[in-house]
Amino acid sequence: MTSALPYALIATDLDGTLLRAGDTVSARSCAALATARAAGARHIVVTGRPVPQIRHVLDDLGYSGLAVCGQGAQVYDAARGVLLHSVAMDRGLAEVALGKIEAEIGEVYVAVNQEGLDAEMLVGPGYRMPHPHLPMVRVRGRGELWASPINKVLLQHPRLDDDELTRVARSVVGDLVNVTMAGEHTVELQPPGVDKATGLARAASVLEVAAESTIAFGDMPNDIPMFAWAAHGVAMANAHRELVAVADEITLSNEADGIAAVLERLFP
Numbered sequence: 366m367t368s369a370l371p372y373a374l375i376a377t378d379l380d381g382t383l384l385r386a387g388d389t390v391s392a393r394s395c396a397a398l399a400t401a402r403a404a405g406a407r408h409i410v411v412t413g414r415p416v417p418q419i420r421h422v423l424d425d426l427g428y429s430g431l432a433v434c435g436q437g438a439q440v441y442d443a444a445r446g447v448l449l450h451s452v453a454m455d456r457g458l459a460e461v462a463l464g465k466i467e468a469e470i471g472e473v474y475v476a477v478n479q480e481g482l483d484a485e486m487l488v489g490p491g492y493r494m495p496h497p498h499l500p501m502v503r504v505r506g507r508g509e510l511w512a513s514p515i516n517k518v519l520l521q522h523p524r525l526d527d528d529e530l531t532r533v534a535r536s537v538v539g540d541l542v543n544v545t546m547a548g549e550h551t552v553e554l555q556p557p558g559v560d561k562a563t564g565l566a567r568a569a570s571v572l573e574v575a576a577e578s579t580i581a582f583g584d585m586p587n588d589i590p591m592f593a594w595a596a597h598g599v600a601m602a603n604a605h606r607e608l609v610a611v612a613d614e615i616t617l618s619n620e621a622d623g624i625a626a627v628l629e630r631l632f633p
Contacts, residue, residue: 542556
């Protein structure tokens, strides 16, 4: 890896960042990433989605590197199709956390991402899929959500918005689990100590790339730990205000190829 590179590692979130509508990546973004790779940089996807929900995106990109998935819980080797690392969420702890949250604000709607390469997303009554094109299985009752190992819990509330639900959940169970907002109608509970920064740090160690050689792109509060770890954090124009507040730079929106605009400057 040459020291002349502006950054040796390019970490990109997917939803609202690299992806445009319909889970597509523009030709311009693909070309900018290809130019950066040709210069010697590496591209790593860092997403809240679990592996089964991003394989089609990685295939479309011709992606063969590592990917950090499941909000940092999984490190996936796309070339070999194997998980290098995965952290399951304690299902008993998840139930306790949900009970405490509901004691504070009433019923919440719940979904889970199961653990594993071919696991499913199970969706409980009332939960609305933010990405309805992604595969999921609806269950009749909450008890069915805990049938197999999981890596995270997703929450929605019938009245509270995402910011308020996140605030309340953190105040009630933030000492038990990691609470993060990953997108519209996507508030999540994860194992304690797991976030995008821990997953990215683990993957970067495998790649032998340091934080000071990393640029990160994102759009939501779940990207804040990744920005804190990387040398340079770039928020999209459509980013949540909490991420904008800690970003080193603001670029164009995901629909306007904001990642490409920055990479074309850095890797002309």
